[in-house]
Amino acid sequence: MRTEVPSQHEITRAWHVIDANEAVLGRVASRAAMLLMGKHKPIYTPSLDAGDHVIIINAAKVKLTGGKENQKLYRRHTGYPGGLIETGARKMRETRPARMIELAVSGMLPKTKLGKQMYRKLKVYAGEHHPHQAQKPTPLAI
DSSP, rough: OOOOOOOGGGEEEEEEEOOOOOOOOHHHHHHHHHHHHTTEEEEEOOOOOOOOEEEEGGGOOOOTTTTHHHHEEEEEOOTTTTTTEEEEEEHHHHHHHHHHHHHHHHHHSSSSSSHHHHHTTEOOOSSSSOOOOOGGGHHHHO
């Protein structure tokens, strides 16, 4: 028996909309990561990008469970000595709410060139409006 590997022109990419209003951050991110990787399709192959495009709206209204709103820290480094910058989840939600979801989803994707290619198909918006109506995205419930 042969294993069928799809070629690039056989892969069809759909568009999905996930509403993050009052949804838990981890559940939204894991669902989006599965769609971006293409794990929901029967033609899934780990070495190919067979995933779909994902649009996440209402990122500013995503919910954090437990005490994460006050305790969770987002860390980045400037590259200079002593350049560690820590930002709390509450401050991140006020300044860049879409970044919270982007970081959660990117952490669930492969850390390779293929993972970066998958990440480019993710679109996150803080509000409920997005400019991708022409692609006719299908809404998904979380």
